Amino acid sequence: MLQRLLPSRPVRLLAVVGLLAVLAVPACGNSESSSSTTLPPVPESDYVDQTGKAEITIQAVDNSYRSQYTKVSPGTKVTFENRGRNPHNVIAVQEGQFTDIPTDKFQPGDSGTITVPDTPGEVPYYCSLHGTPRAGMVGRLLVVADK
Numbered sequence: 001m002l003q004r005l006l007p008s009r010p011v012r013l014l015a016v017v018g019l020l021a022v023l024a025v026p027a028c029g030n031s032e033s034s035s036s037t038t039l040p041p042v043p044e045s046d047y048v049d050q051t052g053k054a055e056i057t058i059q060a061v062d063n064s065y066r067s068q069y070t071k072v073s074p075g076t077k078v079t080f081e082n083r084g085r086n087p088h089n090v091i092a093v094q095e096g097q098f099t100d101i102p103t104d105k106f107q108p109g110d111s112g113t114i115t116v117p118d119t120p121g122e123v124p125y126y127c128s129l130h131g132t133p134r135a136g137m138v139g140r141l142l143v144v145a146d147k
Protein backbone atom coordinates (compact mmCIF):
# COMPACT_ATOMS: atom_id res chain seq x y z
CA MET A 1 0.00 0.00 0.00
CA LEU A 2 2.70 2.45 1.04
CA GLN A 3 4.83 1.55 -1.96
CA ARG A 4 1.98 2.40 -4.36
CA LEU A 5 1.42 5.89 -2.87
CA LEU A 6 5.03 7.12 -2.81
CA PRO A 7 5.69 7.58 -6.55
CA SER A 8 2.65 9.80 -7.00
CA ARG A 9 4.03 12.70 -4.92
CA PRO A 10 6.80 13.89 -7.29
CA VAL A 11 4.43 13.49 -10.23
CA ARG A 12 1.88 15.80 -8.60
CA LEU A 13 4.58 18.40 -7.86
CA LEU A 14 5.67 18.40 -11.50
CA ALA A 15 2.07 18.98 -12.58
CA VAL A 16 1.80 22.08 -10.34
CA VAL A 17 5.10 23.55 -11.64
CA GLY A 18 4.00 22.93 -15.23
CA LEU A 19 0.68 24.68 -14.69
CA LEU A 20 2.40 27.78 -13.23
CA ALA A 21 4.71 27.98 -16.25
CA VAL A 22 1.77 27.85 -18.66
CA LEU A 23 -0.04 30.63 -16.77
CA ALA A 24 3.02 32.92 -16.68
CA VAL A 25 3.85 32.86 -20.43
CA PRO A 26 0.69 34.50 -21.91
CA ALA A 27 0.90 37.40 -19.43
CA CYS A 28 4.38 38.35 -20.71
CA GLY A 29 3.39 38.01 -24.39
CA ASN A 30 0.40 40.34 -24.09
CA SER A 31 2.27 43.26 -22.54
CA GLU A 32 4.99 43.13 -25.21
CA SER A 33 2.64 43.17 -28.20
CA SER A 34 0.52 46.09 -26.91
CA SER A 35 3.53 48.37 -26.28
CA SER A 36 5.01 47.78 -29.75
CA THR A 37 1.84 49.01 -31.52
CA THR A 38 1.60 52.28 -29.54
CA LEU A 39 3.43 55.20 -31.18
CA PRO A 40 5.12 57.90 -29.12
CA PRO A 41 2.84 60.93 -28.69
CA VAL A 42 3.61 64.14 -30.64
CA PRO A 43 2.52 67.41 -28.99
CA GLU A 44 0.14 69.44 -31.16
CA SER A 45 2.54 72.41 -30.98
CA ASP A 46 5.10 70.39 -33.00
CA TYR A 47 2.78 70.32 -36.03
CA VAL A 48 3.13 72.81 -38.91
CA ASP A 49 -0.37 74.17 -39.56
CA GLN A 50 -1.42 73.62 -43.18
CA THR A 51 -5.16 73.44 -42.55
CA GLY A 52 -7.61 75.10 -44.95
CA LYS A 53 -5.61 74.07 -48.05
CA ALA A 54 -6.78 71.59 -50.68
CA GLU A 55 -3.20 70.67 -51.67
CA ILE A 56 0.11 70.83 -49.82
CA THR A 57 3.68 69.63 -50.39
CA ILE A 58 6.03 67.72 -48.08
CA GLN A 59 9.66 67.13 -49.01
CA ALA A 60 11.64 63.97 -48.44
CA VAL A 61 15.37 64.62 -47.98
CA ASP A 62 18.21 62.36 -46.79
CA ASN A 63 16.89 61.08 -44.42
CA SER A 64 13.83 62.91 -43.08
CA TYR A 65 10.51 64.47 -44.09
CA ARG A 66 10.07 68.27 -44.12
CA SER A 67 7.85 69.15 -42.43
CA GLN A 68 7.93 66.11 -40.20
CA TYR A 69 4.58 66.82 -38.49
CA THR A 70 1.87 68.52 -40.51
CA LYS A 71 -1.68 69.52 -39.57
CA VAL A 72 -4.13 69.29 -42.49
CA SER A 73 -7.84 69.49 -43.27
CA PRO A 74 -9.85 66.35 -44.15
CA GLY A 75 -9.38 65.14 -47.72
CA THR A 76 -6.25 67.24 -48.41
CA LYS A 77 -4.04 66.07 -51.27
CA VAL A 78 -0.46 65.79 -50.01
CA THR A 79 2.29 65.68 -52.63
CA PHE A 80 5.58 64.20 -51.44
CA GLU A 81 8.67 65.32 -53.38
CA ASN A 82 11.93 63.40 -53.15
CA ARG A 83 14.55 66.18 -52.97
CA GLY A 84 17.28 63.86 -51.71
CA ARG A 85 20.02 61.93 -53.47
CA ASN A 86 18.66 58.59 -52.29
CA PRO A 87 15.50 56.62 -53.00
CA HIS A 88 12.81 56.81 -50.31
CA ASN A 89 9.19 55.74 -49.89
CA VAL A 90 6.09 56.77 -47.95
CA ILE A 91 4.41 53.91 -46.09
CA ALA A 92 1.25 54.22 -43.97
CA VAL A 93 1.83 52.83 -40.47
CA GLN A 94 -1.86 51.90 -40.32
CA GLU A 95 -2.35 49.91 -43.49
CA GLY A 96 -5.06 51.36 -45.74
CA GLN A 97 -5.11 54.95 -44.37
CA PHE A 98 -3.70 56.05 -47.74
CA THR A 99 -2.11 54.43 -50.79
CA ASP A 100 1.62 53.99 -50.15
CA ILE A 101 4.20 55.65 -52.41
CA PRO A 102 6.57 52.78 -53.29
CA THR A 103 10.35 53.08 -53.66
CA ASP A 104 10.32 52.49 -57.43
CA LYS A 105 8.09 55.56 -57.86
CA PHE A 106 9.98 57.74 -55.39
CA GLN A 107 13.51 57.99 -56.73
CA PRO A 108 15.41 61.34 -56.48
CA GLY A 109 13.33 63.96 -58.32
CA ASP A 110 10.12 61.91 -58.22
CA SER A 111 6.92 63.02 -56.54
CA GLY A 112 3.78 61.20 -55.49
CA THR A 113 0.43 62.35 -54.15
CA ILE A 114 -1.72 60.83 -51.42
CA THR A 115 -5.16 61.87 -50.18
CA VAL A 116 -5.61 62.04 -46.42
CA PRO A 117 -8.73 60.48 -44.85
CA ASP A 118 -11.95 62.48 -44.44
CA THR A 119 -12.10 61.64 -40.75
CA PRO A 120 -10.09 63.52 -38.08
CA GLY A 121 -7.17 61.69 -36.52
CA GLU A 122 -3.48 60.90 -36.81
CA VAL A 123 -1.97 59.54 -40.02
CA PRO A 124 1.54 58.29 -39.22
CA TYR A 125 3.88 57.23 -42.02
CA TYR A 126 7.52 56.22 -42.45
CA CYS A 127 10.23 55.35 -44.96
CA SER A 128 10.93 51.63 -44.74
CA LEU A 129 14.45 52.14 -46.18
CA HIS A 130 15.55 54.54 -43.44
CA GLY A 131 13.21 53.92 -40.54
CA THR A 132 10.60 51.82 -38.79
CA PRO A 133 7.01 52.80 -37.88
CA ARG A 134 8.38 54.13 -34.58
CA ALA A 135 11.79 55.70 -35.31
CA GLY A 136 14.19 57.00 -37.95
CA MET A 137 12.66 58.53 -41.09
CA VAL A 138 9.11 59.02 -39.77
CA GLY A 139 6.40 61.65 -40.18
CA ARG A 140 2.83 62.24 -39.15
CA LEU A 141 -0.20 64.06 -40.49
CA LEU A 142 -2.88 65.29 -38.10
CA VAL A 143 -6.27 65.59 -39.77
CA VAL A 144 -8.43 68.17 -37.97
CA ALA A 145 -12.04 69.05 -38.82
CA ASP A 146 -12.61 72.42 -40.51
CA LYS A 147 -14.07 75.08 -38.23
Ligand SMILES: [Cu+2]
Pocket residue numbers: 063087088089127128129130137
Ligand atom coordinates in the same frame (compact mmCIF):
# COMPACT_ATOMS: atom_id res chain seq x y z
CU1 LIG B 1 14.10 57.13 -46.83
